[in-house]
Amino acid sequence: MNTNRHNSFNQIHKGLRAQLYDTALKIQQTDMSQVEAAAPVIEQIEEVLFLFESHAHGEDHYFNEPLEKTNPEVASLFEKEHVEDHRLADVLSSLIASYKEAATTDARAEKGKHLFYAFNEFIAFNLYHMNKEEIELNAALWDRYTDSEIKSIEQTLVQSIPPQKMMKYAKWMIRGINNKELIHWLEEVRAFAPAPVFEMLIVIAETELPTDRYQLIARALKYEVKAA
Numbered sequence: 001m002n003t004n005r006h007n008s009f010n011q012i013h014k015g016l017r018a019q020l021y022d023t024a025l026k027i028q029q030t031d032m033s034q035v036e037a038a039a040p041v042i043e044q045i046e047e048v049l050f051l052f053e054s055h056a057h058g059e060d061h062y063f064n065e066p067l068e069k070t071n072p073e074v075a076s077l078f079e080k081e082h083v084e085d086h087r088l089a090d091v092l093s094s095l096i097a098s099y100k101e102a103a104t105t106d107a108r109a110e111k112g113k114h115l116f117y118a119f120n121e122f123i124a125f126n127l128y129h130m131n132k133e134e135i136e137l138n139a140a141l142w143d144r145y146t147d148s149e150i151k152s153i154e155q156t157l158v159q160s161i162p163p164q165k166m167m168k169y170a171k172w173m174i175r176g177i178n179n180k181e182l183i184h185w186l187e188e189v190r191a192f193a194p195a196p197v198f199e200m201l202i203v204i205a206e207t208e209l210p211t212d213r214y215q216l217i218a219r220a221l222k223y224e225v226k227a228a
């Protein structure tokens with residue numbers, strides 16, 4: 001992998017992986033036979049499906065479809081993987097529906113186990129898939145575009161995401177990236193996006209990060225940390 005080139009997927013994929021890992025651990029720690037304990041986990045799995053689905057659409061529309069003419073093999077490889085990804089998401093959606101219909105403790109435990117295994121399949125597929133995009137799809141994009149062209153496609157993609165949904169992605173990206181990446185991202189947002197966007201991300205960072213880490217980020221940005 002050419003680390004000098006712009007990896008358009010790095011940050012969003014780290015966010016999505018953080019969401020997968022966190023959700024997987026929560027499923028493992030939850031007694032799925034209990035409706036109240038399971039409810040927030042089910043909701044989190046639904047959020048995973050929501051964010052992965054629209055992420056795949058964005059990649060298809062902005063990256064794979066434009067590659068169809070110049071690099072049809074790579075474009076169709078990743079479009080097909082998104083079809084498989086969608087199938088795995090459908091399996092999860094129907095397992096969630098049957099979990100919600102389960103009326104006894106035993107039935108919920110049983111459905112919960114199916115859901116856990118299906119979620120693991122979803123993770124396994126997506127971990128391979130995202131690696132492959134960062135290696136093979138990036139190679140095709142780097143071949144065809146300059147870094148500034150890739151950044152401008154990325155910008156168009158990001159701007160197409162409604163603010164409410166963007167905040168959900170942002171939460172996981174903030175949780176999933178390292179300090180250097182977070183500082184760089186926030187600097188770019190502060191320089192190029194409307195001020196409220198930066199303020200909103202700062203609030204999410206303050207909420208999501210441990211205090212010492214948040215303070216380190218705020219100091220690096222010369223952003224005034226409010227006294228506790």
Ligand SMILES: [Fe+2]
Nearest residue numbers: 056059129133
């Ligand atoms: Fe993808």
